[in-house]
Amino acid sequence: MAHIINGKEIAEKFYEQIKVRVGEVRRQGVEPCIALINAGDDPASALYIAKKEKLAAYLGITSIVYKLDNDVSENYLSELINSLNNNNKVHAILLQSPLPKHLQFRKIVDIIDPNKDVDGLTTTNQGKLLTGEPAIFPCTPLGILHMLDTVHQNIAGLHAVVIGRSTIVGRPLAQLLLNANCSVTSLHSYSRDLPAICKTADILISAIGKPLFVGREFVKSGATVIDVGINRIEKDGIKKTVGDVKFDDVKELAAAISPVPNGVGPMTVAYLMSNTLSLAFRCC
Ligand code: NAD
Numbered sequence: 001m002a003h004i005i006n007g008k009e010i011a012e013k014f015y016e017q018i019k020v021r022v023g024e025v026r027r028q029g030v031e032p033c034i035a036l037i038n039a040g041d042d043p044a045s046a047l048y049i050a051k052k053e054k055l056a057a058y059l060g061i062t063s064i065v066y067k068l069d070n071d072v073s074e075n076y077l078s079e080l081i082n083s084l085n086n087n088n089k090v091h092a093i094l095l096q097s098p099l100p101k102h103l104q105f106r107k108i109v110d111i112i113d114p115n116k117d118v119d120g121l122t123t124t125n126q127g128k129l130l131t132g133e134p135a136i137f138p139c140t141p142l143g144i145l146h147m148l149d150t151v152h153q154n155i156a157g158l159h160a161v162v163i164g165r166s167t168i169v170g171r172p173l174a175q176l177l178l179n180a181n182c183s184v185t186s187l188h189s190y191s192r193d194l195p196a197i198c199k200t201a202d203i204l205i206s207a208i209g210k211p212l213f214v215g216r217e218f219v220k221s222g223a224t225v226i227d228v229g230i231n232r233i234e235k236d237g238i239k240k241t242v243g244d245v246k247f248d249d250v251k252e253l254a255a256a257i258s259p260v261p262n263g264v265g266p267m268t269v270a271y272l273m274s275n276t277l278s279l280a281f282r283c284c
Helices: 007-027 043-059 074-085 105-109 123-131 139-149 170-179 194-198 264-281
Strands: 033-039 062-068 092-095 159-163 183-187 203-206 224-227 231-235 238-242
Touching: 007 043, 007 139, 007 264, 033 043, 033 074, 033 264, 043 062, 043 264, 062 074, 074 092, 074 105, 092 105, 092 264, 123 170, 139 170, 139 224, 139 264, 159 170, 159 194, 170 183, 183 194
Parallel strands: 033 062, 033 092, 159 183, 159 203, 203 224
Antiparallel strands: 231 238
């Protein structure tokens, strides 16, 4: 039976360190502040923004939410981001995805000043991740590395398999694991023979958004399994949230496994706050 990597508990411990850093920044006369931009009417986004607002308030970080209509123009959004770039009271800017369909995420995200890019998604910060320069890196992959730290003394030399190659999770995660000296395999929707490749992983991470896709046939005995997926399903008339991994089957085989909910999700939000402080410190 696997050790459960409880992201909620790990995040709650991490809050204590974040609070210390909030105190340090405030003592320097800086009030850490994050702008949260939520364009459109995606119900999951509204929920995530509310969680971010709540945690910011708990930790003593100011948050300002910009709720924009589904038909917001590219021009309006660009002007908003530019004004936040020029506002020295705002240290961090988050552009919640998905954007309404008429807007291109890559084009809009690159308007954010890389020095305020709290989720490390601008081309500048993603490039720095690739070249190994210090920068702000995406929150979900940072949270996953922190979770791995709780069960591995050293991940160097381990084979890490990442399923999914989005710019927000899969790609930066693969790069961070490579920077930590793992041997890394990236799998995606064109990959063949997924179960056989995944079965060679010491660390298996699924970030695809396909409910209960990863079963026992993907998992080597003794592996660490991290489930990033957040999927809403309906079973026997009841709606619930599940990950990409068949938790009950896989936990019998893995040495350690993260659940959904209370896995990667809380770590992502905690790292959003941690990155906000890293950016606020630059102003001290
Ligand atoms: P995305 O849709 O941008 O990317 C999905 C990736 O999965 C793609 O690279 C695609 O090639 C790959 N993929 C899809 N189907 C596949 C298949 N059958 N076999 C192999 N690869 C396949 O999604 P995303 O933004 O990276 O998010 C992925 C999942 O993680 C979603 O469920 C999302 O809700 C969740 N997520 C969770 C957190 C968190 O904090 N827990 C954060 C971000 C995303």
